[in-house]
Amino acid sequence: MGTVQQRGLYFDELEVGTVFKHAPxxxxxxxxxxxxxxxxxxxxxxxxxxxxxxxxxxxxxxxNSMFTLATLVGSSVAQLTQGTIVANLGFESVNFPHPLYPGDTLYSESEILRKRASASRPGQGIVTVRHTGRNQDGTVVAECTRHVLMWMKEHHEHT
Structure with missing residues (x-):
């Protein structure tokens, strides 16, 4: 028997074009x-x-749209960045095309748009992610494009 530590994915494990559907x-x-x-x-x-x-x-x-944004990004942590992120670098865009109302349920997904090794930080890479939030009817209520500095697996596991 071994131990399984919950974690996100390392830079090396992310593939451009992959869409992650987050739960719950x-x-x-x-x-x-x-x-x-x-x-x-x-x-x-x-x-x-x-x-x-x-x-x-x-x-x-x-x-509050800031609650919606925080929840949208937060819902991706367990699957994508738990223990594998170095830093959140910023947002390229944030949009709220439809209101979210109390009583609505926010469903989130993340698509890997781009990634590149960092030129100045060995063992790390920059990943561009588009987070999309939909309500229970499938209507997009929030979307953002985010840049994240991530650890590369081999470098991080040995530190």
């Missing part, structure tokens, strides 16, 4: 939305005031 989905509650919004000092009534939001174009409160 995340049903977002009104409490999640209010807590995250107040925790991050966002006073936007669109997330906190149901009466006011009812009179706005969407007719009800929206889930």
């Amino acid at each position: 989905g995340r049903t977002v509650t009104e409490a999640d939305n209010v807590f995250f919004t107040t925790l991050t000092m966002n006073t936007q009534s669109l997330h906190l005031d149901a009466h006011w939001s009812a009179e706005q174009p969407f007719g009800r409160p929206l889930v």
Whole structure:
């Protein structure tokens, strides 16, 4: 019998074009939305005031888009970057084409778009990932393109 340590994938194990479907989905509650919004000092009534939001174009409160983004990226960690990431380098683009509402479930997937060995950091490489979030109806609610600095397997296992 051996031991299996949960981890993400190393730079060497990622192939351009691969799509990872992450599980589980995340049903977002009104409490999640209010807590995250107040925790991050966002006073936007669109997330906190149901009466006011009812009179706005969407007719009800929206889930804070920063919560949606954080959950979208976070859902990829166990499968892609747990223990194999050096750093999150940044986002090329972030889009929210459709609202996420309290009570909706966010389903996430990640596609490997590009990868290259780092010129300045031996044993590491830069991976470009597109994260896509859909609601329970399959409608895209969030998408982002992200650059991540990852460990190469051989270098990291020996350090």
